Amino acid sequence: MSSASERTFAQHAGPLLRVEDLRVHIPTSRGVVEAVDGVSFSINKGEIVGIVGESGCGKSMLALSIVRLVPSPGRIIAGHVAMAGRDLLSLSEREMRRVRGNDVGMIFQDPSASLNPVMRVGDQVSETVEAHHAVTATQAKQRSLDMLRAVRIPGPELRYRDYPHQYSGGMRQRAMIAVGSVNHPRLLIADEPTTALDVTVQAQIMDLLLAMNRATGTAIMLITHNIALVSHFCSRVLVMYAGRIVESGPTLEVFETPKHPYTDALLKAVPRIEEKSEGGLLPIEGRPPDLARKPRGCAFHPRCPQRKDICLVEEPPPFKIGPGRKARCWLAQETSPFEEDARLSS
Ligand SMILES: Nc1ncnc2c1ncn2[C@@H]1O[C@H](COP(=O)(O)OP(=O)(O)O)[C@@H](O)[C@H]1O
Numbered sequence: 001m002s003s004a005s006e007r008t009f010a011q012h013a014g015p016l017l018r019v020e021d022l023r024v025h026i027p028t029s030r031g032v033v034e035a036v037d038g039v040s041f042s043i044n045k046g047e048i049v050g051i052v053g054e055s056g057c058g059k060s061m062l063a064l065s066i067v068r069l070v071p072s073p074g075r076i077i078a079g080h081v082a083m084a085g086r087d088l089l090s091l092s093e094r095e096m097r098r099v100r101g102n103d104v105g106m107i108f109q110d111p112s113a114s115l116n117p118v119m120r121v122g123d124q125v126s127e128t129v130e131a132h133h134a135v136t137a138t139q140a141k142q143r144s145l146d147m148l149r150a151v152r153i154p155g156p157e158l159r160y161r162d163y164p165h166q167y168s169g170g171m172r173q174r175a176m177i178a179v180g181s182v183n184h185p186r187l188l189i190a191d192e193p194t195t196a197l198d199v200t201v202q203a204q205i206m207d208l209l210l211a212m213n214r215a216t217g218t219a220i221m222l223i224t225h226n227i228a229l230v231s232h233f234c235s236r237v238l239v240m241y242a243g244r245i246v247e248s249g250p251t252l253e254v255f256e257t258p259k260h261p262y263t264d265a266l267l268k269a270v271p272r273i274e275e276k277s278e279g280g281l282l283p284i285e286g287r288p289p290d291l292a293r294k295p296r297g298c299a300f301h302p303r304c305p306q307r308k309d310i311c312l313v314e315e316p317p318p319f320k321i322g323p324g325r326k327a328r329c330w331l332a333q334e335t336s337p338f339e340e341d342a343r344l345s346s
């Protein structure tokens, strides 16, 4: 079965995914929640990019908006999303369904959100194959069994017929990965795929994602609370705060010399490995703002130990501070070696 021939997208020279000035608003009784507020980034073919930030910073809304699954009443109010050069926001819903599960796979923290509780696990994988490829039921089942084996479901022939509740938490997560990746998507969006799992299973899941990345060149957008995972697996990292990317760049550089005080605070909040904390990040002083009522100026200023007068009134643009590195912080302006074009990047 040639999946390449059934791709929605032709080969393309630019980045695999390009997101430009994306904005997602959710109307509420408190006002409009600006969940994603002018986000721009790209992901190259085969690249693993991490997205970090505290809860409520807009990571999941960003992930959902890329595949146009923002739950109502939220909606994308502006911006562009292009996959291999093709504008996803202008596709019909039918075309978009072809993109999901075929070109872009999705896995979430909670498998129950994407696994159907009343359908056998194996059938769910087969159905995903059949939805996107002209195959016989037998071929789809074979492909499904291969996939269950690939994600290391023990005894796949027997487990094929099980329902999700008959699986352990780790197995359900793997089953979701099987559904999300059976068609070898070019991009896998993984939203906190290991947060609910114990450390051993976390490692197995990450190994699986990495093996898939190596075997099929699938790019991965990895949203996680876990800074260590990003250090190990991601070549680049995007740090999100209050609906925006406040810092981005090669993971090693960003983590070694963070240019945004929020990144610095996040890194300092990481529990030491020997403490074996599984609660995600230790809290940073204060909380992220209500995205319906963002502070004026830099959204981080109320919590920032390094704030200056300008931070209270004017939002910093993304200053370019090195090859592939940007930070939305007035302090970064001073360290920017690219003074003249610092304000040009978006
Ligand atoms: N259904 C909803 N109604 C109103 N606000 C929402 C809804 N879902 C999410 N939000 C708000 O959108 C913002 C972004 O949420 P989310 O993308 O889930 O953040 P993250 O994934 O980083 O934890 C948060 O401030 C959250 O309160």
Ligand SMILES: [Mg+2]
Pocket: 059, 060, 061, 191
């Ligand atoms: Mg989330």
